[in-house]
Amino acid sequence: MNTPVQYLKGVGPQKAALLAKLNITTIGQLLEHYPRRYEDRSxxxxxxxxxxxxxxxxxxxxxxxxxxxxxxxxxxxxxxxxxxxxxxxxxxxxxxxxxxxxxxxxxxxxxxxxxxxxxxxxxxxxxxxxxxxxxxxxxxxRIVPIYPSSENINQQFLRSLIKQALESQTKIVENLPDEICKNYQLLNRTSAIENIHFPGSMALLADARRRLVFEELFYLQSGLLFLKKKHQHSGIGVKHGPNGEQLLAAQKCLPFSLTDDQQQAFREIKDDMEDSTPMQRLLQGDVGSGKTVVAALALVKTVENGYQGALMVPTEILAEQHFHTLSRMLAPLGIRIVLLTGSLTKRVRKEVLDRLSNGLVDIVIGTHALIQEDVVFQQLGLVITDEQHRFGVNQRALLQAKGNMPDVLVMTATPIPRTMALTVYGDLDVSSIRQMPPGRKAIKTYVANKDMHERVYNFVLKEVQAGRQAYIVCPLVEESAKLEAQSATQLYEQLQATTFRTVPCGLVHGRLKPQEKEQVMQAFYQADIKVLVATTVIEVGVNVPNATVMVIDGADRFGLAQLHQLRGRIGRGEYQSYCILLSDSKNPDTKERLDIMSQTCDGFVLAEKDLLLRGPGQFFGIRQHGLPDLKIADIVKDIEILLEARKAALRSVNIPEHVNLLRPELAVRFGEKFRQMFCN
Structure with missing residues (x-):
């Protein structure tokens, strides 16, 4: 299976290079290049x-x-x-x-x-x-397979090559325990591979696909369960004591009572922190549900036990927002908080790092700058990553490695559907906050075409004149920060010259220098700027309760999760808030997506809809840095097989004979970086 594909008849250097573009370099990869559909030509x-x-x-x-x-x-x-x-x-x-x-x-x-x-x-x-x-x-x-292909690699060539590869294999090695194949009535691997490519009948094709989907999901689940077991048995972690006076004081300082969901989530985190097994927990909650408060209490708990806490976030704007929020909340308790981002001067950065390594800092809030080699903690007790979907498995592990088995909490405001929680985050325990703080009004969401621009902007003007503030978000034109900035700048100049010529407006996008960005955001926080024209740099972490309108220009360019994140910038105060989605798209899928946005503000419902509409691709591969891509399984359509595979994996990782069979396959599927993680 590891033989280079070039050893097959008809594959010279030129064809081998073209096959490599389809991620086919070995016979094994060729046999796992599954058809995308079939035609019954019988x-x-x-x-x-x-x-x-x-x-x-x-x-x-x-x-x-x-x-x-x-x-x-x-x-x-x-x-x-x-x-x-x-x-x-x-x-x-x-x-x-x-x-x-x-x-x-x-x-x-x-x-x-x-x-x-x-x-x-x-x-x-x-x-x-x-x-x-x-x-x-x-x-x-016959039933004919149709493969993902390219202009220079046609279907006949792929079929002939795969047929030749199958005939060259005396036997395809079985990689599932016999007990599992028997209990779940699975085809053997040789029959499955043969019938997924050249099925003898539609019934055999269905059996072959079920076997290969099960195998793929079984190994994904097994890998994540091994990772979870490694965390649990990796030695004694940080064992925090019961809640102390500092934590009680922090709770008393809150200007509101925690919701039932917040209290339950903190109880689960508290129990984990007081256990000697290192915590590995995901805290998921809708935009504005109050995850930051729960995280802050966890940070206070680690500080009062004599440890340091770290909070890593994906953007400088979010880091600064958290820094200001937590400083106001925790500084009166004598807790020392610092900010560490890439835009700090060398002198300030060195000063922060010195204080951190000498134990003169209790909590550090930062971006990816936290995982650089020269960042050293004196005694790290709790690691939190916010907006976890922006980080990968490796980055999470790098921050954790800064301490001696600290507790780990990851947070996301993009709720994870159940199927995703069992896959991407299968190595974590999950806490959810579904309740919104009392007094929050549901955001009214409308879809409008661009012919209504003038009416929409006049409505924004009316809200501003009533003392409120507004966001106007420009779409990402393409993967280019420069074009994105031009788009935002163009709209900003146009609005300043027309509807908002008497209104203080601000502009923020990814190409601004950090200091310029900070000045604009600070002016918006202080209400000196009434209308903020922005790109998606304001997608997370911006908290201005006085902002009541979010206009998203070119809303068809965004997915449901991103639209919901942007909408979450408003509806944070006592006033009624409005989100207006501008789009001229006639695409029925786009119309369905925008209609869903106008019908519900529940992020958990939207997450399920988003997964059904767009599929699970974005959750895998590069986004997660380390999880193997799914080649045949669809975790939306194959949920029943996923649950069967998880049940089988839960049993197998505790059976030594099964583990011996799993280890080499896991090392291949999860890659060299994870060999140590899964095989030690």
């Missing part, structure tokens, strides 16, 4: 039998190729095909190179949406496969 329709408006697949022969240019800038390529029952026309717009690809007499398999026009059958932009004499057994007359 009973192909004749052209005369296809239905209007349906996606159909049929065999045909090219009879003529034509190109027309009805007007300047438009080229239409037409390929006429026939199968003796009827004719059809294949059509492409402004893709003249297709004319060179087709010649009369060529045999094709055609798939696409059928349109019957004036008794003529037409298929626009079809998916076409070219057949050669002798290839029928793999490419027609």
């Amino acid at each position: 009973q192909l329709k004749r052209i005369a039998e296809v239905f209007d408006g349906q996606v159909e697949t049929f065999y045909a022969v090219v009879t003529a190729v034509n190109e027309v240019k009805p007007r300047r800038g438009l080229t239409i390529t037409k390929v006429r095909v026939n199968d003796q029952s009827a004719e059809a026309e294949l059509v492409w717009f402004n893709q003249p190179y297709f004319k060179r690809m087709y010649k009369p007499g060529m045999q094709l398999i055609v798939s696409g949406k059928v349109e019957r026009r004036f008794r003529q059958i037409q298929i626009t932009t079809p998916e076409v496969e070219f057949l050669s004499p002798g290839d029928d057994s793999l490419h027609t007359g």
